[in-house]
Amino acid sequence: MKSKLTAVPGSIVAPRGFRTAGVFCDIKRLGTGKGSNKGQKRDLTVIVSETPAAVAGMFTTNQICAAPVRLCARRVRHGLGQAIIVNSGNANACTGPQGLQDASEMAARVAGRLGLPERAVFVGSTGRIGVRLPMENVRAGIDAVIPLLSADLQRADEAAEAIMTSDTQAKQIAVEFLIDGRRVRIGGICKGAGMIQPGMSATGARPAALPQGLHATMLCFITTDASIEPAGLQAALREAVARSFNRITVDGDMSTNDTVLALANGLAGNAPLTARRFPSTGKRSGDALAFQEALNHVCLSLAHMIVRDGEGVTRFVTVRVEGARSASDADAAARAVANSALVKTSWHGGDPNWGRIIDALGYSAARVVEEKVDIGYSAPGSRKILWSLKKGKPTAASFRELCASVASKAFDLRIRLNLGRAAALIYAADLTEEYVEFNKGDVGDPASMGG
Amino acid sequence: MKSKLTAVPGSIVAPRGFRTAGVFCDIKRLGTGKGSNKGQKRDLTVIVSETPAAVAGMFTTNQICAAPVRLCARRVRHGLGQAIIVNSGNANACTGPQGLQDASEMAARVAGRLGLPERAVFVGSTGRIGVRLPMENVRAGIDAVIPLLSADLQRADEAAEAIMTSDTQAKQIAVEFLIDGRRVRIGGICKGAGMIQPGMSATGARPAALPQGLHATMLCFITTDASIEPAGLQAALREAVARSFNRITVDGDMSTNDTVLALANGLAGNAPLTARRFPSTGKRSGDALAFQEALNHVCLSLAHMIVRDGEGVTRFVTVRVEGARSASDADAAARAVANSALVKTSWHGGDPNWGRIIDALGYSAARVVEEKVDIGYSAPGSRKILWSLKKGKPTAASFRELCASVASKAFDLRIRLNLGRAAALIYAADLTEEYVEFNKGDVGDPASMGG
Numbered sequence: 001m002k003s004k005l006t007a008v009p010g011s012i013v014a015p016r017g018f019r020t021a022g023v024f025c026d027i028k029r030l031g032t033g034k035g036s037n038k039g040q041k042r043d044l045t046v047i048v049s050e051t052p053a054a055v056a057g058m059f060t061t062n063q064i065c066a067a068p069v070r071l072c073a074r075r076v077r078h079g080l081g082q083a084i085i086v087n088s089g090n091a092n093a094c095t096g097p098q099g100l101q102d103a104s105e106m107a108a109r110v111a112g113r114l115g116l117p118e119r120a121v122f123v124g125s126t127g128r129i130g131v132r133l134p135m136e137n138v139r140a141g142i143d144a145v146i147p148l149l150s151a152d153l154q155r156a157d158e159a160a161e162a163i164m165t166s167d168t169q170a171k172q173i174a175v176e177f178l179i180d181g182r183r184v185r186i187g188g189i190c191k192g193a194g195m196i197q198p199g200m201s202a203t204g205a206r207p208a209a210l211p212q213g214l215h216a217t218m219l220c221f222i223t224t225d226a227s228i229e230p231a232g233l234q235a236a237l238r239e240a241v242a243r244s245f246n247r248i249t250v251d252g253d254m255s256t257n258d259t260v261l262a263l264a265n266g267l268a269g270n271a272p273l274t275a276r277r278f279p280s281t282g283k284r285s286g287d288a289l290a291f292q293e294a295l296n297h298v299c300l301s302l303a304h305m306i307v308r309d310g311e312g313v314t315r316f317v318t319v320r321v322e323g324a325r326s327a328s329d330a331d332a333a334a335r336a337v338a339n340s341a342l343v344k345t346s347w348h349g350g351d352p353n354w355g356r357i358i359d360a361l362g363y364s365a366a367r368v369v370e371e372k373v374d375i376g377y378s379a380p381g382s383r384k385i386l387w388s389l390k391k392g393k394p395t396a397a398s399f400r401e402l403c404a405s406v407a408s409k410a411f412d413l414r415i416r417l418n419l420g421r422a423a424a425l426i427y428a429a430d431l432t433e434e435y436v437e438f439n440k441g442d443v444g445d446p447a448s449m450g451g
Numbered sequence: 452m453k454s455k456l457t458a459v460p461g462s463i464v465a466p467r468g469f470r471t472a473g474v475f476c477d478i479k480r481l482g483t484g485k486g487s488n489k490g491q492k493r494d495l496t497v498i499v500s501e502t503p504a505a506v507a508g509m510f511t512t513n514q515i516c517a518a519p520v521r522l523c524a525r526r527v528r529h530g531l532g533q534a535i536i537v538n539s540g541n542a543n544a545c546t547g548p549q550g551l552q553d554a555s556e557m558a559a560r561v562a563g564r565l566g567l568p569e570r571a572v573f574v575g576s577t578g579r580i581g582v583r584l585p586m587e588n589v590r591a592g593i594d595a596v597i598p599l600l601s602a603d604l605q606r607a608d609e610a611a612e613a614i615m616t617s618d619t620q621a622k623q624i625a626v627e628f629l630i631d632g633r634r635v636r637i638g639g640i641c642k643g644a645g646m647i648q649p650g651m652s653a654t655g656a657r658p659a660a661l662p663q664g665l666h667a668t669m670l671c672f673i674t675t676d677a678s679i680e681p682a683g684l685q686a687a688l689r690e691a692v693a694r695s696f697n698r699i700t701v702d703g704d705m706s707t708n709d710t711v712l713a714l715a716n717g718l719a720g721n722a723p724l725t726a727r728r729f730p731s732t733g734k735r736s737g738d739a740l741a742f743q744e745a746l747n748h749v750c751l752s753l754a755h756m757i758v759r760d761g762e763g764v765t766r767f768v769t770v771r772v773e774g775a776r777s778a779s780d781a782d783a784a785a786r787a788v789a790n791s792a793l794v795k796t797s798w799h800g801g802d803p804n805w806g807r808i809i810d811a812l813g814y815s816a817a818r819v820v821e822e823k824v825d826i827g828y829s830a831p832g833s834r835k836i837l838w839s840l841k842k843g844k845p846t847a848a849s850f851r852e853l854c855a856s857v858a859s860k861a862f863d864l865r866i867r868l869n870l871g872r873a874a875a876l877i878y879a880a881d882l883t884e885e886y887v888e889f890n891k892g893d894v895g896d897p898a899s900m901g902g
Contacts, residue, residue, distance in 0.1 A: 096844060436887055440800030
């Protein structure tokens with residue numbers, strides 16, 4: 001990324017004017033406490049800005065979409081927000097009108113306690129699908145968390161923990177950069193692990209261009225003290241998500257709850273970034289470019305953390321397709337390879353098996369001609385490629401060298417279709433025994449219900 | 452199936468006038484023998500009819516398609532054939548012009564030894580992708596197998612063994628039925644195991660209607676002594692494959708080598724079944740119907756054997772979707788569920804997790820409305836359904852009872868979208884640690900190369 005970005009601690013409380021905290025309120029109903037945290041993982045957090053903020057959101061395009069997603073997709077249109085309440089342990093998905101009422105009540109209780117208008121409060125949920133939220137626990141959780149809200153760095157750690165489900169590590173980042181001489185910060189937290197291949201849009205409606213049939217719960221909450229118009233923030237978030245969360249896959253399953261929300265409260269005091277500086281197709285320049293690049297960096301870093309911490313994942317593979325006939329061909333080719341059970345198991349085994357890769361390319365929706373396909377490996381982002389296949393024919397590269405490329409914990413798979421000029425990349429993971437073991441689960445264990 | 456079908460022994464040699472045998476010729480280059488079978492699994496077989504036969508074929512629609520598939524797709528157009536040579540251990544895929552020459556040479560050598568025209572000989576291959584066939588072994592194998600050809604029942608066992616790769620069991624069937632008073636027989640052998648979601652067409656070209664992006668090597672060879680015109684046999688085979696092999700999935704990966712070939716030599720002496728009795732859209736009646744039903748039964752039985760013997764498979768699940776808006780919606784919905792990593796692992800765990808199922812429906816290309824979806828379970832083919840979800844809401848069915856339904860080694864998953872009248876079914880399998888372990892493979896083990 002650009003050298004102008006400086007990493008800073010504190011993730012979502014790094015920008016001016018944001019407070020958070022996380023508590024345990026037993027949303028999974030383990031029966032060990034209420035509103036307290038007796039050694040249990042936190043499961044409820046609130047994030048709040050001191051002042052009203054511009055808000056933007058991207059949401060799952062799954063037709064089965066959770067109550068909090070519906071609530072957020074509706075409220076985000078107003079462009080203004082001030083707080084987010086998030087719970088883990090229960091997705092509040094497939095819960096009917098009661099679910100929508102519960103999501104609204106969560107927002108309303110936070111609004112009431114903080115003296116905000118209801119529609120300025122957004123909701124995120126992740127966990128078990130199809131079970132009503134234990135609202136008495138949620139209410140107790142909200143009442144417990146509000147007095148704890150602060151800008152202490154430790155509170156951001158609590159928030160990042162509270163949104164985790166099967167994640168093994170909390171995922172946080174914050175960066176600082178300059179806009180017209182003012183120091184601006186963007187911070188973010190996210191969670192992932194399983195049911196991961198997001199395909200998000202701004203409305204939750206499915207655009208024709210989105211990959212269909214393939215796609216997990218990921219939640220991401222971003223705060224910034226930049227001053228930016230809501231429509232500009234939405235355009236910037238759309239581009240950042242398109243380059244990050246919408247380009248990852250762990251297991252090819254798109255969740256009912258995928259959500260990215262961004263709040264921009266303007267307390268950095270920069271000259272406001274207007275919406276017209278973020279055209280939907282076209283380049284940014286100057287301060288708008290600086291903001292876009294910082295937001296891209298935050299989203300991409302968090303997206304990579306999700307893949308690396310995916311259920312059972314041992315390898316991080318960037319599938320890079322070039323030379324496709326069209327952008328949709330490039331995307332289809334990269335996703336077919338990234339989601340092939342046989343390719344993913346071969347990565348797990350450290351096997352440079354180009355036969356399975358070209359097989360997946362061949363059944364993808366992309367146009368592929370055997371005699372034109374190049375397949376190789378490189379270190380992440382490196383231009384030095386070790387080709388295993390050129391124009392459909394095995395190269396003289398030694399099997400030992402190819403194995404060494406794939407033995408790495410992170411590598412790039414390079415594919416050239418040599419049919420056109422379109423390119424795409426997908427950040428993917430291997431398929432392991434641990435993934436299967438985790439997800440076959442204990443029958444009836446809420447943790448196995450995804451969403 | 453219809454009561455008029457009688458099971459008979461001998462699979463491909465059950466019909467009159469067919470001979471076969473299988474030998475070991477070390478195609479995987481284990482270096483343990485040539486043309487002999489010193490305790491090694493057989494890897495080469497020839498099937499031959501005494502007299503010229505009508506031939507029909509269905510082939511992978513993968514754009515990366517093996518040399519033997521190209522050869523067969525071209526020769527099958529003539530409608531006549533008399534022999535098939537098949538090897539396992541090497542797919543002869545991605546082997547360029549040399550691969551085509553090798554496939555032709557295999558056919559030519561068999562033709563020469565048997566005194567047949569070259570184009571009457573068809574070729575099938577399965578195994579490692581991207582490595583040239585060891586032609587000296589293949590030649591020795593052909594020379595060894597020809598003198599052994601016979602109609603002994605044991606020879607059919609040898610042929611069924613010779614086409615296996617990661618299969619744990621040989622797959623064979625034969626049935627007898629009556630056409631105008633004559634006893635007619637259809638026999639078949641097949642292999643599957645991994646890289647299994649065939650999508651075959653008569654030409655190997657991809658029809659728009661075929662599911663894209665999803666799909667293994669399966670080979671199937673069918674013999675019959677029915678008298679039937681080649682175009683009638685092709686139409687009957689297309690219908691039988693559409694209802695069987697094209698409706699199975701083990702891992703969602705479509706192979707470069709999927710092939711079904713049928714030979715009909717007419718030695719039963721029935722009045723010839725003319726092509727016009729097998730319209731491409733429309734019903735069969737009388738003798739044509741009897742033949743179609745018998746062929747459907749043979750293909751479906753063999754297809755089920757492939758799923759049950761899939762790599763690491765412990766459960767056989769028939770995903771039945773009803774009430775879809777269109778046939779393509781029904782197919783897309785069934786395949787999304789049947790290929791979801793999270794649904795497949797939950798089956799492995801015996802977990803009646805409807806959240807993952809409705810999630811997969813929601814991201815499929817099919818139109819789905821949460822408030823209309825019914826999800827339930829039944830014993831295979833039973834009309835007694837235990838519903839877990841009705842109109843998007845959990846039923847009162849006990850969790851214990853639902854678990855009992857899914858604990859079965861074979862069950863039907865019943866999905867009603869309640870949006871239209873179209874239906875589809877997919878025969879699917881669970882995803883297990885054994886699948887991952889097998890396919891991560893020993894690096895460089897030819898067995899792990901699929902195809």
